[in-house]
Amino acid sequence: MDSMENQQLQGDESSSSHALPSFPYFAVPSPPYAPPPSLPLPPSDDQHSTLITALRQQPLSACNNDDLPLQLGPDQLAAAAAALAPMVLPPMVDWSALLQQASLMGPLVPGLLQQAAPLEPLDQSGENDGGDAGSSSSSKEKAAKGGGGGAAGRSGKKKASRPRFAFQTRSVNDILDDGYRWRKYGQKAVKNSEHPRSYYRCTHHTCNVKKQVQRLAKDTSIVVTTYEGVHNHPCEKLMEALSPILKQLQFLSQF
């Protein structure tokens, strides 16, 4: 699997003439979603799942046995973590803080952080997540009518533009496991696309992050996922997945 990761990363870099984030997702302008025609293809489903599986399982077994036999070299580790960063928690991970908390201040870290920097936020201004949308809407909807709340979500002011972040991946599954739990709250047919757009909200009580998932009209094998807002709670699955990697980094940083 080491080799696979390298193939992934190197392959993307070599094959792409664009300065796009390489693996595994590609930022696209949003909205509207109009990836350039020459956009390199996202990795296949197999590649995607293989990496996830490798990162989650392989080091785990190692860590469970005493003292961390290194199964990933430093380079692979950094590459894997960098790849995992935008994958697991696209816009929200503060890797610096995360790694500092984990007391990982080895020489490997700076490079890692750079690589792991989240894909560019496509639209950020004003407020962050947190409470937002719901609040203004709820009062309105209650006053309004029993039925639908309406676009009230954004009502309060104009478009409450929270940090938004879109990426694509080639997958047969619409829903990628990003480590958080999501609850679907809507689905709409969208113009010029035979595939509907699905709306999800983070199920964490205090978290108001949303995401939209839809297939690209031009290439229905590609899923476009748009995150909106910033999680205000830890991601259990992320930590679970990363802890073996962090342990290995910690181990490496001793040298």
Add this chain to the structure above:
DNA sequence: CGATTTTGACCGGCGC
């Protein structure tokens, strides 16, 4: 039985 999904209705923004 609680959590999640489905689905039709509702509402605001925007373009004409």
Add this chain to the structure above:
DNA sequence: GCGCCGGTCAAAATCG
């Protein structure tokens, strides 16, 4: 002002 469209709500249905 009107109609289209996207985003959200919430009741009902479904799932685990």
